[in-house]
Amino acid sequence: MDKKVTVIGAGNVGATAAQRLAEKELCDVVLVDIIEGVPQGKALDLAEAAPIEKHDAHLVGTNAYDASADSDIVIITAGIPRKPGMSRDDLLTTNAGIVKKVTQEVASRSPKATLIIVSNPLDAMCHVALDASRFPKQRVIGMAGVLDSARFRAFIAMELNVSVENTHAFVLGGHGDTMVPLPRYSSVAGIPITELMTPERIEALVKRTRNGGAEIVSLLKTGSAYYAPASAAVEMAESILKDKKKILPCAAYLQGEYGIKDLFIGVPVKLGAGGIEQVIEIKLTAEENAALQKSAAAVQELKSALAQLKY
Ligand code: APR
16 A cells, blocks of 8 residues: 554454554554564554455554554554443543653654544643654644544434435544533534524533443443444544545634634644644534633633643
8 A cells, every 4th residue: 555554552442443544445454562472463464354354454563663664543542441320531541641741652663653642631632743753733633523423423313213324423622521412513414403492402402412422431341432432543544544624523623713722623624735734713602602612611621631641
């Protein structure tokens, strides 16, 4: 393939992302993990599925970084996932150290890559990756909104018994309890959901979306969601690799947009070959804006906590 994507972390999210990238034949894939044998074993297993899945993506698993050189995209999933009772923020100290180290390793070998951050707490890890890579803000992007809006879309489709393909949804803000699902901008075949459901049902779906990650954690008990997070990261990667210029909600480093400065926060962006090619500013109601600012305050708190940490 003429494109290369490195996935750091060959755990649940990383290995699933590698599988989707290869099976969509988007690129060659380098899978890196700290555990000896795991990335090698998973890459080989995926390569052995290739004749059946009918793709020619080349897969390499490794504990070193040399094979990652000159990647177009690096997806960072390294870190520890949540266990029941933990919030994403409980992962801060451990994952900050891991994300800093792996970002330095990949940034020096792939100076032109776009980084897609998946490790949690997402918005804080984006700050760590931006600092550690010294990449321009357009090339450090957090995966959150695509996942949160996919969850909202799935719940809308279940509620109305319609195809998920007919659903569109928008979720702004941080990837946490303060995320801001926007029913006004969520629709089924172009019809706003506010025309199709009672305010009470919409509120119930919004609440379930906000709690979507925790719902999976409480069911799995030993880890957090990975099928949908991997799909979301791969949708972002595809838009960049193919220069599709999709408008997707992603965590972007804002410098004044939406009245927010020097913070990663989930907003609609245009994703193309240059990474974030545009931050789309949509008009928010006073209530929506207040929710977004509250979400930004929560991200600011984590950013300040990071500044106090030695990692
Ligand atoms: N370098 C490379 N890989 C590492 C490092 C490191 N320094 N530290 C940990 N890892 C690897 C682990 O060995 C493990 O294989 O990261 C992988 C994480 O995989 P899982 O434990 O299966 O976690 P996963 O469910 O994939 O979640 C990863 O994404 O959604 C977020 O909150 C989630 O932060 C978590 C991350």
